[in-house]
Amino acid sequence: MSRKEMIAMLLAGGQGSRLGVLTSDVAKPAVAFGGKYRIIDFPLSNCINSGIDTVGVLTQYQPLVLNSHIGIGIPWDLDRNNGGVSILPPYERSGNADWYSGTANAIYQNVRYMESYDPEYVIILSGDHIYKMDYEAMLDFHKQNNSDVTIAVIPVPIEEASRFGVVIADDNKRIQEFEEKPEHPRSNLASMGIYIFSWPVLKEALTAMKDQSNCDFGKHVIPYCYEKGMRIFAYEFNGYWKDVGTLGAYWESNMELVDIIPEFNLYEEFWKIYTQQNSIEPQYLASTAKVSRAIIGAGDSIYGEVTNCVLGPGIVVEEGAVIKDSILMEGVHVKKNTYIEKAIIAENTVVGENANIGVGEEKPSKLNAKIYAYGLATIGSNTSIPDNVIIGKNTAIHGKTEEGDYPNGRLESGGYIIKAGD
Amino acid sequence: MKALGIILAGGNNTKMGALTDKRAIAAMPVAGSYRAIDFVLSNMTNSNIQTVAVLSQYNARSLNEHLNSSKWWNFGRKQGGLLLFTPTVTSENSWWYRGTADAMWQNVNFLKQRHEPYVIIANGDCVYKMDFGALLEYHIEKQSNITVVCARAPESDDVNRFGVVKIDSDKQITDFEEKPMMAHSNIVSTGIYVIRRRTLIELLEQCNREGRYNFVTDILIRYKGMKKIYAYMLDDYWRNIASVDAYYQTNMDFLREDVRNHFFIEEPHIYSKAQDLAPAKYNAGSDVTNSIISSGCIINSKVENSVLFKGVFVGNGCTIKNSIILNKAYIGDNVYVENCIVESNETLLSNTSYVGKDQIKIVSENNNRYGV
Secondary structure (H helix, E strand, C coil): CCCCCEEEEEECCCCCHHHHHHHCCCCHHHCEECCCEECCHHHHHHHHHCCCCEEEEECCCCCHHHHHHHCCCHHHCCCCCCCEEEEECCCECCCCECCCCCHHHHHHCCHHHHHCCCCCEEEEEECCEEECCCHHHHHHHHHHCCCCEEEEEEECCHHHHHHCEEEEECCCCEEEEEEECCCCCCCCEEEEEEEEEEHHHHHHHHHHCCCCCCCCHHHHHHHHHHHCCCCEEEEECCCCEEECCCHHHHHHHHHHCCCCCCCCCCCCCCCCCCCCCCCCCCEEECCCCEEEEEEECCCCEECCEEEEEEECCCCEECCCCEEECCEECCCCEECCCCEEECEEECCCCEECCCCEECCCCCCCCCCCCCCCCCCCEEECCCCEECCCCEECCCEEEECECCHHHCHHHEECCCCEEECCCC | CCEEEEEECCCCCHHHHHHHCCCCHHHCEECCCEEHHHHHHHHHHHCCCCEEEEECCCCHHHHHHHCCCHHHHCCCCCCCEEEEECCCCCCCCCCCCCCHHHHHHCCHHHHHHCCCCEEEEEECCEEECCCHHHHHHHHHHCCCCEEEEEEECCCCCCHHHCEEEEECCCCEEEEEEECCCCCCCCEEEEEEEEEEHHHHHHHHHHHHHCCCCCHHHHHHHCCCCCCCEEEEECCCCEEECCCHHHHHHHHHHCCCHHHHHHHHHCCCCCCCCCCCCCCEEECCCCEEECEEECCCCEECCEEECCEECCCCEECCCCEEECCEECCCCEECCCCEEECEEECCCCEECCCCEEECCCCCEEECCCCCHHHC
C-alpha cells in the first residue's frame, strides 16, 4: 500500500451517557444534529476537506447505525482504492480478546492498521464535537515547530476553564504544564481532544503504555510524552467548537442554527459538511402550516405550526399541532392538535393526538437529575406516546408507552417511563 | 434483467421557450429536488436494468454534469454501467445525430456487443414511475415485435404534441399518427418502447441504408402493418414536460397529496445526484403555505402555491405566488412574483415585480448578483 503522509483515527466508540435515552441504541457520534447530519459528519467532513483520505473509525458501543451511516464512505468521498474509511471494531487475537478500555488503548489495538499505511503523522479525533477545522493547517504548525505532539486548544472563558483539561504554554506555544479540570485555572486554553503525533512517537508511547489499564490520551499518553521531555505544542483554534455531550448543550447548539446568521453556518459553499442522506425529497408546507424561525428537513410534511425548531427529514406534523423550541429527528410523526414545547424527540417516534409535552412546573428528574435537566422533555427513538397525555419537564420516555403508563393521563415533571433499551 | 436501456435525451424543442436555452430538456429541474432524467433512470435501476446508454447532443454539458457519477442511481457496476453517448467523428461518420434512429444507429456497435436480448428505449423528459420488468413480461407474453407504452394524455395537455395511437381490443396498435393536426383519440405514445435487440439492429441498419433517421416515422409508422406492434397502457401518473405549460403544470401537480405520495412516499424511490445542501431554513418573517420547498432554501417572507427548487433565497417583504423558482435563484427584498418560472441562478433585484398575465412568464434577467 502506498504511503500516506497523515492518517486520521476517529474515536467513535463512546456511549455518551449524558445524552440519556438519545444514546440508548446509538453511539453518541451517530446522534442526529442540525436537521440532516449526525455528529460524526463533522470530523469526517473536516478530514476530507483537509485532504485526509484515510480514516480509521473506532467503534464499540452500539455500532449498527454508525456502520450503516458510514458504509464505504461514499458521502465523504472516502470510498478509495487505497485508503478511504475503515471501521475498526475491537477484535479477538490468539490468546486474548479485549474491549477498547480507553482512548489510547483503542488506538494501541489498531497499531497494525496504522502501520499498514506507514504514515508520517497520525491525527487523533473524537466524534463528539460540532466544528469546522482545517487539520492541514494544524499539521503545518506541527511541522514548523518540529513538534512531537501537537494538541489543538481553544480559548474558553476563564470561569469555565475548570471544566476542561487546560494547558499552559510559553510564548512559542510550547506546552509547559497541564492541568486536568483545575479548581483555579492558570490558563484559558482548553484541550479539544485533537492530537497530531509524529508516528514514531505515537507508536513508542502506545507500546510503552500498553499495560496501563484504561489507557487514555489525556491522562496517560500525553503525560508520558511530557515526562520524556518531548516537544509538545499547543495549536490554537479560534473557530466555532461545541461539545454536545449534554442534553442542554445539544439542544442549545441545535437552536443556535436557527439564528438569522448563525455563528456556525451550514449554508456556506466553502467547507461543506457531507452526510449519508436517506431522503432527498423536497418538503411540503400545507395551507394550514405556520413555520418560522425553523430548520425543516427533506421530505417533511407540515400541516401545523412550527416555531424555533430543528426538524430532521421525513417528519409529519399534522394539522393543529403546535411545536416550539424543540428538536425532532428523522421520521417523527406528530398527530393532530398536540402541543410540544422544549422537547427532544428521537427517530421514528409517534406522538398521539391532543397530547401536551413539556408543560408545567420544572422539577428535578427522578431518573437522573444531572442528565435530564434544562427543562427538556427527552423522548427516545421508536417510541410511541398515546393520545391525550400530559408530559412535564425534565422527563424521559423511551419505548412503546400506553395510556396505562400515565396515571391520570399524566407524566409529571421529573418523571420517566423507560420501556426499551438495554 | 434481460434488457438494456437506451434513453433518448437528445432534444430541444421550441415549446420549451427560453427554458432550454441553457440545458437539455432531460436536464430540466422537476419537483423541487430532481432533474427530468432522474425519473427514467430511477425506473430503470429500480427495474434492475444494469446497463443504460443516454444518447444526447443538444447542450449535452448540462446533462453530463448531472450524470458525472453513476453511483447516485446505483449504476457503475462491473456488469453494466451508465454511459453517455454524444455524437463523435469516426472514420465512417461525421454527422450529428440526424434523428432518434440515427442516434441509435451511430451507436450500433454498442448494441451489437451487448448480450441482453431486449432493449427498452425511453426518453428523458417524462415524469412517471414504472416497472419495466412488468412491461417486458407483457411484451414477451403478447409475442410482440415492438411494444409501445401508451397513456391517456392529461386533459390539460395538448394531445397534438404527441404520437396519437389507435388500438384494437387486443391492444394491438392499428394506427399511429405523429403530432397530428386533428387527434382522433387521447391515447398517446409515451415514447417508451420494448424491442428485441437483434430486431432493433436490423431495423436500424435498414433505415440507415435507406437514408431514414427517425424511429417513430421511419420505423414505428412505416412498419406498423408488417410488425406486431402492441400498446401497453400506463395508467398511473405520467406527464411529459416538454412544453412550458406542461412543465409548469407538472411541477404544480406536486402540490397534490396523491402525487406527492406516489413519488415521495411509495416505494421504490426516485434517486438524484446528492447535493449536500443544508436543510431549508425559515426565518422570522416567513409565511409559506401550500408550497414545495427544497433543501438549501432560506426564506424570509411570503410564499404561496409555489415550488421552490434547491438553494433558493427569498428576501424580506416578498410575495411569491403560483410560481416556480428554479435552483439557486436569489430574490432580493420586496419582490413580487406571480405566475412565473424564475430561471436557475437568477438574481431578482429588490423592489421589482414580475407577473405572468395571460400566460406563464419565464424570468431570465441575467442580473449581476454581486451588484445587489
